[in-house]
Amino acid sequence: MKSVLIGVGQAGGKLARELVEYDERMGFGSIRGAVAVNTAKADLRNLPFETVLIGQDRVKGHGVGGDNELGAEVMQSDTNEVLSALDGRITAGVESIFVVAGLGGGTGSGGAPVLAKELQRIYDVPVYGLGILPGRDEGAMYQVNAGRSLKTFAREADALLLVDNDAFRSAGESVTEGFDSINEEIAQRVGLLLASGEAVDGVAESVVDSSEIINTLRTGGIAALGFASAEAAPDAEGNINTVMSTTRRALLSGSSLPDATDADAALLIVAGEQDAIPRKGVERARKWVEEETGSLQVRGGDFPLSSDRIATLVLLGGVERSDRLETFMERAADAQKAEAEDPTDGDPAEQWGNDELDDLL
Ligand code: GDP
Structure with missing residues (x-):
């Protein structure tokens, strides 16, 4: 499935780079272009594709410091700069757009859902999210940010493919130590998935094609x-x-x-x-x-x-009813409650569907 990637925030940019490098190393050619967007100038260095610095008037290239509402606002004001960078890249052969972001931070967490919504409005191809959930031992702010972001992101994108930072962690390795290996694991999985939808010369009928990926994700929600x-x-x-x-x-x-x-x-x-x-x-x-x-x-x-x-x-x-996700939403809602010092309780099983966690948009 020929795709264009947009990495938002630090993790988004790093993961997009990892995906581009994997696709090149394997010679698949499924990734047709990539752009990285950030509010922090330093995090855009060393990325081998076009970068867009947003929110310069508000944060002067220093990032939004984990404030995902500010991340969302800045993306809203500067969407046009991102869209100009994409101009001419979503060519006729491109079958999907992936917005890639870590959901626990500020720029990616707030900006990715806003961007997904704009892209949906403009392009006919599906817009998917690739979102990273913070690990259990990351702080409360990360959990709240991710909870709010993922609800909004899943709604605005055609589907949100989630990666849990605890999923590929080796024993004894901290989340930070594990980032590079996690990114490699994700790049291999997603890279193979995209490449599997490419036509292969001279082979039989049971070969996967892009429409099967699209149909599997058609129900929307979390993947x-x-x-x-x-x-x-x-x-x-x-x-x-x-x-x-x-x-x-x-x-x-x-x-x-x-x-x-x-x-x-x-x-x-x-x-x-x-x-x-x-x-x-x-x-x-x-x-x-x-x-x-x-x-x-x-x-x-x-x-x-x-x-x-x-x-x-x-x-x-369509895995949003899973125990794993409900546990996460519960963790995020608890963290939000603790932050707001609001002792009222809610039914954890209802977290996904109700308004316990505020939406971002
Ligand atoms: P932003 O730049 O404000 O969007 O913030 P970050 O991209 O640094 O997002 C922070 C979240 O992403 C945290 O929950 C981190 O666990 C996660 N994260 C940051 N860098 C990486 C990375 O390279 N790989 C992975 N898998 N997760 C990351």
């Missing part, structure tokens, strides 16, 4: 992406169990949003040498994903590439 890989046997028969076990791992322990397995729709992609991908294994794994997610809309397809491994990607659409 998650799981991944796992294993060494492949040279023949398809020898890989039936491998496809099953990598599918299980992708969903149960390799997801960008752990424990989010109830979904409205799913897409199972099996990548590897074309001759080594077992039809029977893929079909069995697809049925298993149906049972596990409770969704009757589970699509499946191959992604033929030259590799001695079998890799499985599981894209889930």
Whole structure:
């Protein structure tokens, strides 16, 4: 799926760079352009694509300091500068736009939903969010920011693919130490997903195409992406169990949003040498994903590439009812309450749907 990325804020810019570099390294060519937007001048250095500094009149290039309402305001006033930077990049071949941001900070958290809304108004292609949830041990401000941002972002984008900063953390590693490795993990997953939707010369009909990604995300709301890989046997028969076990791992322990397995729709992609991908294994794994997610809309397809491994990607659409997300929304609402010193309680199961957390827009 040919896509253009817009990284907003520090994490957004870094992750966009990681994605661009992965796509180039793999020679996929699915990322057709990237732009980074920030209120902090220093965070735009070292990015190998066009950058746009917004809010100069308000914060003079020093950032919004974790104030996501200010981040939203600044994006609102300077949207035109971002749109000019995009001018001519959303060409006829581009199939989607991704707005990439860390949801716990200020610029990305506040600016990304505002930008998604503007892009929706202007372009016909789907506008997706790629948002990073703060880890458990980040402070209350990050949790509140992320809670408010993700509600708004999910509403304004066609779908919001979430990555939990706790998901790929190694034991003993702090969130900050782990950023680079987390970014690599995300770039690989998302990079493979985008590339899987590209046409491959001379291969069979079960190949994934972009419309399957778009249809899986059509229900909107929150999406998650799981991944796992294993060494492949040279023949398809020898890989039936491998496809099953990598599918299980992708969903149960390799997801960008752990424990989010109830979904409205799913897409199972099996990548590897074309001759080594077992039809029977893929079909069995697809049925298993149906049972596990409770969704009757589970699509499946191959992604033929030259590799001695079998890799499985599981894209889930509509996972907002998951326990993991409800726990997070509860954490964010608690933090907001503590900040406001308001002792009134709410039903945690209702956090997603109700107004416990203020919207940003
Ligand atoms: P902004 O520049 O104001 O948008 O703020 P940041 O982008 O620094 O956002 C802060 C949030 O993003 C925090 O919740 C961090 O955990 C997360 N974050 C910051 N940098 C990175 C990064 O390189 N990788 C990942 N995965 N998360 C990051």
